[in-house]
Amino acid sequence: MSEDLTRRDLFGTVARGTVLAVLGGGAGFLVKKANGQIVWQVNASRCINSRLGDAGAEACSLCTTECVVALSAVRAVNEYSKCGRCNICPAYFNITSAVNELGQPSEKLCPRDAIVRKAIGKVDPEDPANNFYEYIIDEEKCDGCGKCVMKCKEPLGLGSITLRVRYDRCVNCNYCSILKACPQNALMQLPIEQALEPAQVNRAG
Amino acid sequence: MPHPRMRVRGGELGKLKHAPPWVIVALLVLLPGAVRSAPAQALPYQRPVDTAPQADSIGGGYKTPPVQKPLPRDYWLQIVDVVALAAAMGISVWLVLRRRSRRWLTALSIGCLAYFGFYREGCICPIGSLQNVVVALTDPKYSIPMVVTATFVLPLAAALFFGRAFCGGVCALGAIQELVALKPVQVPRRLDWALGLLKYVYLGLAVLFAVKPALVRDFLICRFDPFVGFFRRTGAPHMLMLGGGFLVAGMFVGRPYCRYLCPYGVLLAWCTRLARRGVTITPDKELDCGLCAGACPYGAIEKMRAVRRNCMYCARCYASCPRDGELAHAKAGLAQVSGAAS
Numbered sequence: 122m123s124e125d126l127t128r129r130d131l132f133g134t135v136a137r138g139t140v141l142a143v144l145g146g147g148a149g150f151l152v153k154k155a156n157g158q159i160v161w162q163v164n165a166s167r168c169i170n171s172r173l174g175d176a177g178a179e180a181c182s183l184c185t186t187e188c189v190v191a192l193s194a195v196r197a198v199n200e201y202s203k204c205g206r207c208n209i210c211p212a213y214f215n216i217t218s219a220v221n222e223l224g225q226p227s228e229k230l231c232p233r234d235a236i237v238r239k240a241i242g243k244v245d246p247e248d249p250a251n252n253f254y255e256y257i258i259d260e261e262k263c264d265g266c267g268k269c270v271m272k273c274k275e276p277l278g279l280g281s282i283t284l285r286v287r288y289d290r291c292v293n294c295n296y297c298s299i300l301k302a303c304p305q306n307a308l309m310q311l312p313i314e315q316a317l318e319p320a321q322v323n324r325a326g
Numbered sequence: 327m328p329h330p331r332m333r334v335r336g337g338e339l340g341k342l343k344h345a346p347p348w349v350i351v352a353l354l355v356l357l358p359g360a361v362r363s364a365p366a367q368a369l370p371y372q373r374p375v376d377t378a379p380q381a382d383s384i385g386g387g388y389k390t391p392p393v394q395k396p397l398p399r400d401y402w403l404q405i406v407d408v409v410a411l412a413a414a415m416g417i418s419v420w421l422v423l424r425r426r427s428r429r430w431l432t433a434l435s436i437g438c439l440a441y442f443g444f445y446r447e448g449c450i451c452p453i454g455s456l457q458n459v460v461v462a463l464t465d466p467k468y469s470i471p472m473v474v475t476a477t478f479v480l481p482l483a484a485a486l487f488f489g490r491a492f493c494g495g496v497c498a499l500g501a502i503q504e505l506v507a508l509k510p511v512q513v514p515r516r517l518d519w520a521l522g523l524l525k526y527v528y529l530g531l532a533v534l535f536a537v538k539p540a541l542v543r544d545f546l547i548c549r550f551d552p553f554v555g556f557f558r559r560t561g562a563p564h565m566l567m568l569g570g571g572f573l574v575a576g577m578f579v580g581r582p583y584c585r586y587l588c589p590y591g592v593l594l595a596w597c598t599r600l601a602r603r604g605v606t607i608t609p610d611k612e613l614d615c616g617l618c619a620g621a622c623p624y625g626a627i628e629k630m631r632a633v634r635r636n637c638m639y640c641a642r643c644y645a646s647c648p649r650d651g652e653l654a655h656a657k658a659g660l661a662q663v664s665g666a667a668s
Binding site for chain 1: 376377378379380384385386390391392393394395396397398399449454457458459462463469470471472474476478479482483486487542543544548549554557558560561577597600602603
């Protein structure tokens with residue numbers, strides 16, 4: 122009886138050791154293979170919001186609706202060095218709304234009021250149109266609906282706003298839900314260093 | 327120094343011909359209102375924006391604001407997740423095998439549900455990491471971070487020694503089902519066995535879809551995770567309904583997902599077969615009551631012996647044991663008596 126138990130113990134130890142060795146070997150292989158973090162990013166040359174001008178089309182808002190986290194991990198990012206800093210920013214104002222007494226459209230475009238408009242320097246009250254304005258996107262509010270991205274395009278804007286992934290929200294799903302729904306396959310996996318670089322919009326693409 | 331604002335002077339309408347098209351659009355939009363409200367000398371909007379003004383052309387000490395680039399969760403925080411996983415499994419083993427305390431185990435699993443489930447929003451978890459490990463092992467171009475490997479390996483290694491400690495106290499999917507298991511019934515053995523085959527099919531399918539070429543690959547376990555929608559407080563309606571269905575079923579059938587579908591549970595069960603020390607039931611010579619077998623909703627006590635591969639580490643058997651209870655009672659009584667005597 123006791124010998125039987127010992128034999129069982131021995132078998133158990135050997136089997137356990139074997140499985141541990143397999144697990145350890147597999148883990149070692151995977152760790153050796155690991156190279157940096159791979160994350161999702163919007164491919165701006167494919168995203169229709171980033172590519173198309175204001176052709177009267179509705180902005181594609183799949184990034185807002187399809188993301189698995191409550192407030193989408195995709196948001197609009199203003200690349201400030203490319204921003205025209207216009208007085209009447211077509212991405213900030215709803216330029217089809219009635220003009221108010223200040224000579225500005227009376228409605229804002231962003232449904233979540235996520236863009237802040239700030240004058241740069243002193244505004245000449247005689248000539249506010251020729252002043253520069255900073256448009257800062259409050260990323261905590263933005264849900265990536267793409268309306269401003271669509272409007273900040275030629276001929277009205279310079280295309281400084283693009284949709285980008287916020288890595289503090291993105292849970293890095295194995296298969297991005299937005300990609301699954303995106304008709305342009307505009308999401309791709311990249312090493313994190315590349316994913317943080319500014320968006321390149323390839324208009325031919 | 328005068329405020330150097332970039333301007334184009336001169337307001338002849340003729341210049342509009344050469345103006346970029348946006349100016350015309352802006353004018354068309356603005357003029358009706360301007361004519362109505364503002365005086366006639368309203369200046370036409372002239373600053374060209376076919377190029378973006380840079381900091382030196384704006385002047386006045388202007389600095390281009392930094393572009394917002396939130397980084398992913400810090401690497402050390404990801405390591406914290408792995409350490410938390412290991413620590414929670416250690417505590418789970420200690421609470422079940424040593425303390426035999428279901429109450430504290432429930433507290434631990436609520437903590438883990440809050441952290442791994444609701445705070446980390448269900449990602450990453452060992453169950454899903456199975457697919458990434460399979461892909462990384464088979465696709466030479468695919469690699470996974472070290473934390474994912476650790477997340478996958480740690481619960482299996484723990485199972486090799488102590489059984490399914492991960493399932494009982496740590497797994498968020500298990501915890502949410504454990505909490506709703508109000509009146510779990512004993513599932514007939516044959517039905518239990520037949521339904522249990524599903525998880526092997528699911529594991530097979532998950533591996534099959536994961537080893538496909540990169541473009542057609544799919545991650546079934548994540549896609550059909552019934553509870554992740556609750557953890558993220560959002561999700562596709564059909565997935566939320568599926569999760570709700572599992573929770574309703576879970577009120578009467580203990581942990582339906584774990585027992586019949588969880589693909590990682592298959593691997594854990596295999597490792598648990600070799601466990602050095604697991605949950606044990608030691609029938610008393612005098613008291614052969616079988617209350618523990620009646621209390622086990624997972625069919626993991628057969629002929630008064632623990633079937634470790636099915637044991638979910640919930641400690642219900644210990645909680646239901648009259649011996650444990652009696653001893654606790656006796657101790658309390660003794661304390662009372664000795665308290666009165668002194």
